[in-house]
Amino acid sequence: MDKKKFISFLADRNLKLTRERDEIFQAVLAKKKHFAPDDLFLEMKTGGSKISRASVYRTIPLLVESGMIEEVERVDKHAHYERVPENGHHDHMICTRCGRVIEFYSEGLEELQARICTQKNFKGTRHSLEILGVCEKCGS
Amino acid sequence: MDKKKFISFLADRNLKLTRERDEIFQAVLAKKKHFAPDDLFLEMKTGGSKISRASVYRTIPLLVESGMIEEVERVDKHAHYERVPENGHHDHMICTRCGRVIEFYSEGLEELQARICTQKNFKGTRHSLEILGVCEKCGS
DNA sequence: ATATAATTGAGACAGAGTCTCAATATCACT
DNA sequence: AGTGATATTGAGACTCTGTCTCAATTATAT
Incomplete structure (x- = not known):
């Protein structure tokens, strides 16, 4: 999954590539392990981003649909995601x-x-x- | 899963068979389909029980551990359970x-x-x- | 450069589930 | 049956995840 693919995914659906979506894309790209949406949001905030919680939660389904991440286990109470690995599903x-x-x-x-x-x-x-x-x- | 098994499960762990746990056990026994804890609680309340939400949430893990119910799909945002069927897992x-x-x-x-x-x-x-x-x- | 439509952030809101603690109930042991 | 030690309860405040609203802003096609 590279950025071009994400951009064309957006274009196909008349969605815009905003700074916020880009920031979230990058943040997720940096993730090597499972993550929870809220943690991602807090990390970004802590890292100086001005992103809003709503944008994070709004963007995650787009990343799922574009095939960049997938939802994984829910031992916990809330959703977790991980990057779809190059070496495929597991x-x-x-x-x-x-x-x-x-x-x-x-x-x-x-x-x-x-x-x-x-x-x-x-x-x-x-x-x-x-x-x-x-x-x-x-x-x- | 019958009641005896549940009672001995409780005894093994120094847990008491209270009226509340019994009520919840019965209510779950009557369930034929998947259910969400909160719905179970509301149904019991509506049915005239004086049970508290806390007790329902506290008892469900016991039913899971005793093998009476198991957690099932979470397409939705919250947990769902179902009785472990006589004819086994699926x-x-x-x-x-x-x-x-x-x-x-x-x-x-x-x-x-x-x-x-x-x-x-x-x-x-x-x-x-x-x-x-x-x-x-x-x-x- | 402009118009149009998509997107944003802030924060109110909603819903599931947890926690606290004083009051109460169970059970093992007489 | 009575008693004491211990487990349990209910009420409701609380936390956390996630959603929604809407006016202000921004991306893109033209």
Whole structure:
């Protein structure tokens, strides 16, 4: 996902590339891990930006729709996002003791899901799989 | 999940079987579909109970831990739960157009996940898989 | 340069869920 | 059954995430 793609996404929908959207795009680009919208907003503010909470919350769905980020686990009460990684989609294991998040990807799992969708005449576009349990370190 | 199991779950943890917990247990038992905690609370109130919101919110994690209910999809902003069905666990497909929830179960999917957990030395206890997309009816 | 339509920020608002603490209820043990 | 130690409750204030409104501002096509 590069900026050109985001700009053309906006253009396609008659949306404007404003300074605010650009700032948010950059801030998200700098994110290496999961983040919550409100944290992003606070970080930007702290970093000197004049952005408003509303703009952050308004822009996030655009980033999702343009394919730059996706919503991830909600162990917590509120939404979390992460950049769609270059190396593609993955799922998560979440340790209920220490909160560690382990990313994994299984081709077999993806294929099996696709097959199940076909069976049910369901056009799956994305999915989220979270396995809760206890990680190696905590599982003494 | 019957009441005896819940009672012994409580006993194991030095928790008391109060009238309130019992009321909530019964109310949840009567639920056939997904429900949100706040709705449950309001229904109980409307039904004449003197229960407090705090008690409902406090009891729900106990029902989850005792295996009576599990948290399900969060397309919405808040948590939803459903009774763990007699016929066992299942996953969900969620139509992003009409909101319909399709339940499905795949033995293969379960096994594959178990295998992945083993590989990662992760003790999976439960999982939630939601496939988002467009259902048969909406996918014209 | 201008017109039009999209966008912004501030802050009020809404809704879910949590917390506090004094009053009360449960249960194990007589 | 009575008692004491401990768990639990309800009310409502509070927090936090997220949404909405609307007048002022800004991006873009022309």
